[in-house]
Amino acid sequence: MDLFLLILELVGTMAFAASGAITGLRKNMDIFGVCILGLTTAVGGGVIRDVILGSTPPATFQNPIYAAVALVTSLVLFLPQVRHLLMRDQALYDLVMLVMDTLGLGIFTVAGIRAAYGSASRPTLFLLVFVGVVTGVGGGILRDMMAGDTPYVFVKHVYASASLAGALVCGLLWGRAGEMPAMLAGAAVVFVIRGLSAHFRWNLPRAHD
Numbered sequence: 001m002d003l004f005l006l007i008l009e010l011v012g013t014m015a016f017a018a019s020g021a022i023t024g025l026r027k028n029m030d031i032f033g034v035c036i037l038g039l040t041t042a043v044g045g046g047v048i049r050d051v052i053l054g055s056t057p058p059a060t061f062q063n064p065i066y067a068a069v070a071l072v073t074s075l076v077l078f079l080p081q082v083r084h085l086l087m088r089d090q091a092l093y094d095l096v097m098l099v100m101d102t103l104g105l106g107i108f109t110v111a112g113i114r115a116a117y118g119s120a121s122r123p124t125l126f127l128l129v130f131v132g133v134v135t136g137v138g139g140g141i142l143r144d145m146m147a148g149d150t151p152y153v154f155v156k157h158v159y160a161s162a163s164l165a166g167a168l169v170c171g172l173l174w175g176r177a178g179e180m181p182a183m184l185a186g187a188a189v190v191f192v193i194r195g196l197s198a199h200f201r202w203n204l205p206r207a208h209d
Helices: 002-026 031-053 065-078 080-088 090-119 125-146 160-177 179-200
Strands: none
Touching: 002 031, 002 065, 002 080, 002 090, 002 125, 031 065, 031 090, 031 125, 065 080, 080 090, 090 125, 090 160, 090 179, 125 160, 160 179
């Protein structure tokens, strides 16, 4: 199970690193900026999570594999052939960003809940959901702020709400169905809600509506 969870977290790391690097490419950043944005997006939510839980130094600084995967992913996306393909096709860019952001959001939401269970002796549902959502959206918020954009979580489709729904499902199922089924169910809820919201262009009400 530990190997499966490691693979799952590495997939999430690659996904979020890709979304950060692609944002850097769109902003015409140099290779250093692209790598930093990819790295921050990939590990930012986990660092915030560990600080909240009092797990210091954060896991990212204890095991460099996550940072290494994020940097390699960012460098691959900076390659001229890959870069030009993504930048010249807006539809492909939007699709890749949606898939990468959704993967990262679902995986890191449930990974945050697992970390909360491991750190707190008697975790409440509120703590589990809060930490799960922060882990899921934290890296993306840092990415958008560093790129000079309004955070995606506040303006584009159903994002944090999908993480919240997945975190609730995962937290509620954990004690009843077990760790792995709860994590898979929570991540699946995030994937489904994000996919449907993008397809049907669902958005939460805004002030001018």
